[in-house]
Amino acid sequence: MPVSYKTRVLSQQRRLVPNLLRSILQALEDARRPMRDSELISVLGINYRRNDPEFQRQVRINLRDGVAYGILKRQKNYFSLRTRRLGELMATLAPPSTSSHHR
Numbered sequence: 001m002p003v004s005y006k007t008r009v010l011s012q013q014r015r016l017v018p019n020l021l022r023s024i025l026q027a028l029e030d031a032r033r034p035m036r037d038s039e040l041i042s043v044l045g046i047n048y049r050r051n052d053p054e055f056q057r058q059v060r061i062n063l064r065d066g067v068a069y070g071i072l073k074r075q076k077n078y079f080s081l082r083t084r085r086l087g088e089l090m091a092t093l094a095p096p097s098t099s100s101h102h103r
Contacts, residue, residue: 021062023047025071025081034078037063 027043041059045051066072073080
């Protein structure tokens with residue numbers, strides 16, 4: 001007897017948010033102060049014109065990854081930049097066309 005598998009289809013294709021980590025770093029740099037995850041979601045939601053649960057999930061994942069990679073620092077529920085690595089990071093995350101320019 002053949003085995004059949006049910007495939008799960010998402011009702012709407014999930015869209016990854018392009019350059020999200022870079023946008024998080026930029027938002028924190030522009031604010032010049034630590035920000036809560038909810039504040040970052042709000043600010044980034046305006047820029048990307050998204051505020052759906054999937055977008056919020058991706059922002060939170062990027063924040064968690066940023067802390068794990070040593071890019072961001074988390075104190076309670078506030079995120080801030082680790083400033084000594086910022087220049088190095090922004091150069092790494094820069095689009096290819098601008099990565100050849102050094103400060």
